[in-house]
Amino acid sequence: MSDEKTKAVKRLKALTPARIGVGRAGTRPATAALLSFWADHAEARDAVKGDLSADFVEKFCHCYQAVAVHSTVQNRDEFILFPPRGKRLCTEDEKMLISRFGSDVYDVAIIISDGLSARAVEENLPDLYPMLLDGFSPANISVSPLVIVHHGRVAIGDQIAHLAGAKVAINLIGERPGLSCATGLSAYITYNPNPQTTISSDRTVVSNIHAGGTPAVEAGAFIVKVVERILAVKVSGVKLQAIS
Amino acid sequence: MNLADLNKDTLLSVGIDIGTTTTHLVVTSLKFSNVARPTQINALQVTDKEVLFESTVYRTPLTEAGLIDAKAVAMLIEQAYAEAEAKTGRNMKAVQTGAVIITGESARTRNAAQVLEEIAELAGEFVVESAGPNLESILCARGSGAQALSKAESMRVLNIDIGGGTSNFAVIDNGAITSTAVNFLAGRAIIFDQGKIAAISRAAQDLCREKNINLTISMCESECQAQLSLLAAEMAEAICTSADNYSDNNLDLIVISGGVAEIMATLSLYKDFPSAPEKNVEHIVGDNPYNDFGIYLARALTTRLERSDKPYSLAANAIRATVLGAGMHTLQLSGSTIEFAQESLPLRNLPLLKIDAKDSTKLVANIKQALAHKELDWSKTPLTLALTGLDAAGLQYQNMKSLAQELARAHCDLKGCEPLVVTTAEDIGMALGSLLKRLIPDKRIITVDGIAIEDGDYLDIGRPLHSNSSSDQYTAALPVVVKTLIFYKN
Numbered sequence: 001m002s003d004e005k006t007k008a009v010k011r012l013k014a015l016t017p018a019r020i021g022v023g024r025a026g027t028r029p030a031t032a033a034l035l036s037f038w039a040d041h042a043e044a045r046d047a048v049k050g051d052l053s054a055d056f057v058e059k060f061c062h063c064y065q066a067v068a069v070h071s072t073v074q075n076r077d078e079f080i081l082f083p084p085r086g087k088r089l090c091t092e093d094e095k096m097l098i099s100r101f102g103s104d105v106y107d108v109a110i111i112i113s114d115g116l117s118a119r120a121v122e123e124n125l126p127d128l129y130p131m132l133l134d135g136f137s138p139a140n141i142s143v144s145p146l147v148i149v150h151h152g153r154v155a156i157g158d159q160i161a162h163l164a165g166a167k168v169a170i171n172l173i174g175e176r177p178g179l180s181c182a183t184g185l186s187a188y189i190t191y192n193p194n195p196q197t198t199i200s201s202d203r204t205v206v207s208n209i210h211a212g213g214t215p216a217v218e219a220g221a222f223i224v225k226v227v228e229r230i231l232a233v234k235v236s237g238v239k240l241q242a243i244s
Numbered sequence: 245m246n247l248a249d250l251n252k253d254t255l256l257s258v259g260i261d262i263g264t265t266t267t268h269l270v271v272t273s274l275k276f277s278n279v280a281r282p283t284q285i286n287a288l289q290v291t292d293k294e295v296l297f298e299s300t301v302y303r304t305p306l307t308e309a310g311l312i313d314a315k316a317v318a319m320l321i322e323q324a325y326a327e328a329e330a331k332t333g334r335n336m337k338a339v340q341t342g343a344v345i346i347t348g349e350s351a352r353t354r355n356a357a358q359v360l361e362e363i364a365e366l367a368g369e370f371v372v373e374s375a376g377p378n379l380e381s382i383l384c385a386r387g388s389g390a391q392a393l394s395k396a397e398s399m400r401v402l403n404i405d406i407g408g409g410t411s412n413f414a415v416i417d418n419g420a421i422t423s424t425a426v427n428f429l430a431g432r433a434i435i436f437d438q439g440k441i442a443a444i445s446r447a448a449q450d451l452c453r454e455k456n457i458n459l460t461i462s463m464c465e466s467e468c469q470a471q472l473s474l475l476a477a478e479m480a481e482a483i484c485t486s487a488d489n490y491s492d493n494n495l496d497l498i499v500i501s502g503g504v505a506e507i508m509a510t511l512s513l514y515k516d517f518p519s520a521p522e523k524n525v526e527h528i529v530g531d532n533p534y535n536d537f538g539i540y541l542a543r544a545l546t547t548r549l550e551r552s553d554k555p556y557s558l559a560a561n562a563i564r565a566t567v568l569g570a571g572m573h574t575l576q577l578s579g580s581t582i583e584f585a586q587e588s589l590p591l592r593n594l595p596l597l598k599i600d601a602k603d604s605t606k607l608v609a610n611i612k613q614a615l616a617h618k619e620l621d622w623s624k625t626p627l628t629l630a631l632t633g634l635d636a637a638g639l640q641y642q643n644m645k646s647l648a649q650e651l652a653r654a655h656c657d658l659k660g661c662e663p664l665v666v667t668t669a670e671d672i673g674m675a676l677g678s679l680l681k682r683l684i685p686d687k688r689i690i691t692v693d694g695i696a697i698e699d700g701d702y703l704d705i706g707r708p709l710h711s712n713s714s715s716d717q718y719t720a721a722l723p724v725v726v727k728t729l730i731f732y733k734n
Contacts, residue, residue, distance in 0.1 A: 008398045011418055127641040135678055138685075186283070207283040214285055214581075215639045217675040218693075222285060222581050224678065225718040 017180035017212070040179045047117040047174070047182035049076050056122045057148055060112070064129065066146035067100060069093035069160075073151040086153035088195075089160065097147065101164045106144040108136060108227060109166035109193075113152030117174030120185040124209055124216040125172065128185070131220025132170075139228060154203070158193035168227055168236070169193035175207065185209040185216070187223050191236035202237040204230065253277055253711050255723075256334060258342035258368060259387075259571025260321060262312065262359065264432050265408030265503060265534050267304045267320060270564065271297040271328045272571040274341070276721075278711050286580045288711050288721035293572045296332045299324040301563060303534070311355045312346070318362040325366070339368030341706060341723060343570035347380045347407060370590050370706035372574055372725050379727050381405070381424035383569025385414035388501035388559035395419025399496035402487055405565055406504035406545075408432035408536065409445075411483055413490045425490050429479050431504050431538030434472070439465050448537070451478055476537070476544035484548055498549075498556040501565035503534075507542035509558045576726070577709070579694030580719035583677020584708060588663040588688050589722070591705045594628045595620055596697065596726070602633035604643065607650040608657065615658070623659040630667045630697045639672060648679035655684065663688035665705070667724075669696045695724050702727040 009021040022033035029037070060066045070093055071086045073079040079086050089097070110132060114121055129146075136143055144164040149156055157171025168191055175184040186207040190198055204226060209219040230236045233243060255274040261267065275292035302324075305316035325336045344363055346356045360373040367373075374380075384405035385391050394401040394416040405412040409432055413425040428447035435443040441463045444452070452459050455478050459471050487498060500508065532539055549556050559565055597614040601607060611629065615622055629651070637643060655664050664687060666676065673693030680689050692705065706723035 011398045127639070127644075130641050131675060131678075134682060138682055205283040206285065208285075211636060211639075215671055215675070217639060217641055217644050218581055218672050219285075221674040221678045222718075225674070229718060 019179070037179070043182050044177040044179060047119045047177040048080065050118045051076065052114050052118045052121060052148070052150060060125070060129075060146070060148060064133075064146050066112075066148050067097070068148045068150065069097065071149060071151045071153070071156055076151070079151040083153060086151050087155035087159075089149075089156065094159075094163070097160065097163050101144060103165075104144075105165040107141045107166065107231060108168045108170060109144040109147070109157075109161035109164040111147050111149060111152070111157040111160050111169065111171045113149040113154075113156060113171055113173040115153060115173035116176040117182055117184065120174035120177075120183045120210065121172070123183045123211075124185040124219075127216035128172065128209070128220040128223075131217050132224060135221060135224030136227075139224070141227070141231065154188050155195065155198070157188060158190050158198045159195040161190070161193040162195055167192065168230055170223065170227065181210055181212060183210045184213065185219075187219070189223070189226060189230060189236055191230050191234060191240075200237075202239075204236045204240055255340045255709070256336075256338050256368075257571050257574075258336075258339045258371060259567045259569065259574075260342070260344040260363065260367065260371075261347055261567040261570060262304060262317060262345070263347045263407050263409065263503075263566070264430070265304060265536065265538075266301045266563070267317060268301045268564070268567055269299045269321065269324050269328075270295055270567050270571040271332060271334070271336070271339075272342075272568075274572065276577065276709060276711060286711070286719040288577050288580050288709060288719075290575075290577060295568070295571075296334065297328040298564065299327065312359050314355060314359040314362040317359055318366060321363060321366060336368075339371065341370045341575055342368060343372040343374060343379075343383070343574040343725075345374055345380055345383065345566060345570050347410070347412075347566055370704070370723065372592075372704055372727070374727055378424050378426070380410075380566060381412035381414045381426060382421055383573060384412050384501055384565045385416055385421055385424075385569070386573035387567065387569030388499055388562070388565035390414070390499040390501075390559065391416050391419060391421065393497070393499070397496075400491070400494060401497045401499055402491045402495050403499045403501060403559075403565075404483065404487060405502040406430055406483070406500065406541070407502040407566070408534070408538070411486075411502075413486065415491050423490065425486070427483075427486055429483055429486075429541075430502075431507075431534070431541055432536045433475075433479065433541070434459070434537040436465050436532070436535045441465065441468075448475065448479070451475065451482065472537075472540050473544065476540035477548070479541055480544040480548040483545065484552065495554065498554055499559055500545075500549075500556060501559035501562045503563045504538050504542050504545065505558045505562035507538055508546050509562060511542055511546060512558070574725050575706070575723040576695060577721040578692045578724055579671050579673055580721045581671065582673035582693055582720070582722065583681065583689055583691045584720075584722060585663050585688035585690055586708065588690065589705060589707045591626070591663075591665070591690075591703075593727075594626055594665060594703045594705070596628050596630055596701055596703050598630045598632055598697065600633045601631040601647060602635065602638065604647045604650045607647070608654045611654045611658065623661060626661040626663065626665065628665040628667055628703045630695075630703075632669075632697075634668060634670050634672075639670060644672065644675060645679060648676060648683060651676075652680060652683040655687070663690050665690045665692070665703075667692045667695045667697065667703070669694070692722055692724060695726070697726055 023030045057068050072090050073085045157169045161169030171188040189204040257272045260269040273294045276290045278286045279289045280287040305313040307313045385403040390401050390403035401416045403414045415423045433445045433448035673691045677691035704725040708720035710720050
């Protein structure tokens with residue numbers, strides 16, 4: 001390739017993390033490109049298969065008086081094979097949460113779920129969670145005790161928030177990893193969450209939270225504004241979009 | 245105009261160029277919309293630009309003393325506004341943004357401020373006034389299409405806008421304007437009156453002296469053709485040498501715009517018709533309507549560029565490069581998650597202080613140093629702190645918090661004026677804003693992100709823009725203009 005073309009390809013490659021201009025050797029990918037593909041793929045698989053580290057859970061439980069719970073799933077393979085089982089709490093933890101929440105009511109319940117990337121949770125939450133607390137406290141928005149879910153999917157947030165008697169559920173959950181990013185986090189926000197009635201379109205989503213997308217601190221500040229608005233207008237999801 | 249054009253997703257923008265030789269304006273419509281994917285946080289961008297009206301190119305009215313006639317210019321613009329209203333059906337009172345640029349040598353005349361004052365009220369709410377040729381260089385490069393070309397083709401392009409009073413240079417690397425410069429070799433180097441030389445610019449006098457060219461006031465134009473051509477050739481040579489210097493002799497393309505490029509385009513048009521009375525200036529471009537050196541320079545420059553091996557092109561709509569740039573390319577839109585005290589906007593001419601924020605423990609000292617360097621008193625002048633040097637670690641919660649604490653401390657210790665204005669390139673405006681608000685709740689705070697400030701002296705911030713296509717009400721973008729002062733290179 002001429003110098004000029006190499007330069008142009010370099011500039012194009014700088015615009016995207018996608019695998020463009022990787023070259024080839026005969027009919028096969030070049031070794032370097034193949035290795036980096038394998039590495040990224042391995043990283044994505046690790047993110048999906050990985051559990052939340054004991055360190056992280058312990059630190060959060062210690063700093064923020066969080067409590068760790070499990071869905072009905074026993075292990076990671078079952079979690080991936082049977083998605084509905086990750087949407088409900090195991091009976092034991094459900095009972096435990098009921099007694100922990102007691103009869104108090106809250107404006108907001110914050111739930112942290114590993115989802116499909118425990119790494120996303122570990123990388124973003126230490127910066128995102130304190131931003132939420134900093135935002136809610138001066139606005140006099142009450143927050144229920146923090147819950148960390150092992151093997152949790154989106155809907156489990158609604159169940160937990162419902163148990164807490166919270167008006168709004170915020171489920172901060174690791175996104176399905178891609179080949180260019182394994183640490184993306186999303187926030188699923190539901191007004192009046194109820195596992196019997198809540199459907200996907202009731203949830204407002206803030207996605208793409210990671211170092212290469214919306215930084216965790218900024219996402220935290222933004223989620224506070226979204227929740228303030230949801231509490232004011234008493235709807236979320238597509239209904240919120242319709243009145244905005 | 246249909247109703248859709250009146251929705252809140254467009255900005256009516258005006259560009260007014262008051263040059264050494266000519267004055268004209270354009271009215272454009274800037275459409276902005278949310279370019280983020282669903283579920284991602286809104287991102288507003290200008291997505292479409294449309295020219296609605298181009299005025300006649302008027303001669304800049306001057307007073308006896310050679311100054312710009314402020315009142316006459318204001319009248320011209322009023323007249324052009326009326327014409328624009330009649331043609332577009334838009335109410336020109338609704339102009340929201342744009343720029344009035346006093347360009348070229350006239351920017352150096354003493355009454356630039358007075359001219360801007362005359363026009364300011366007329367022009368519109370967030371219309372930037374500027375007499376700085378550095379901004380002009382940038383606007384020319386955008387208005388001429390050179391920047392878009394550089395970006396699309398991944399090229400290093402030099403835009404040279406040759407007007408009446410100045411030549412403005414801008415180097416554009418892969419779409420980014422990397423440096424600008426200006427000199428005074430331009431079309432109004434010599435002014436003729438009734439066939440005689442009536443005035444010679446200082447730059448032209450210097451060049452004549454240096455190259456031993458005998459040209460003096462009141463010589464007959466027809467009798468000194470040889471000297472005039474010689475001066476034109478030397479001037480073209482000097483412009484090309486400057487071009488090499490400014491661009492380190494490393495270029496893919498030179499784009500020429502401005503009034504002189506307009507003449508060059510006309511000349512090249514006639515070249516294709518061999519029967520046209522070639523070389524007879526009077527016949528080729530009418531009778532030298534501006535009675536100046538532009539025609540000579542255009543011919544010499546064409547010859548000089550043809551001789552060199554460097555590829556060059558003339559900008560389409562060359563004479564309007566500045567005005568198009570002023571109308572369509574002055575503002576940047578900030579990121580959409582930001583914090584702003586609405587009642588403080590718009591803000592104009594905020595001195596810009598670049599502050600290294602990598603180590604927040606040094607922030608107060610860095611701010612003090614920058615204030616001392618620019619000889620500014622924060623308690624008297626509201627200003628902008630442009631934070632630089634933030635890395636991944638800087639965006640962590642603990643570090644953001646100490647940054648906010650140090651900013652609040654600096655603002656209190658130094659008795660800074662309100663509003664406290666902070667800009668960053670990184671997407672942290674809302675986070676920093678809300679942290680600051682907790683610390684100093686009764687102060688007005690503006691934190692704007694997504695604004696890359698390379699080299700600037702002043703900042704203007706307009707009123708917030710919301711988009712119809714945005715899915716929420718808590719995001720908005722602010723139009724921001726960074727203005728720079730000239731740096732001369734010889």
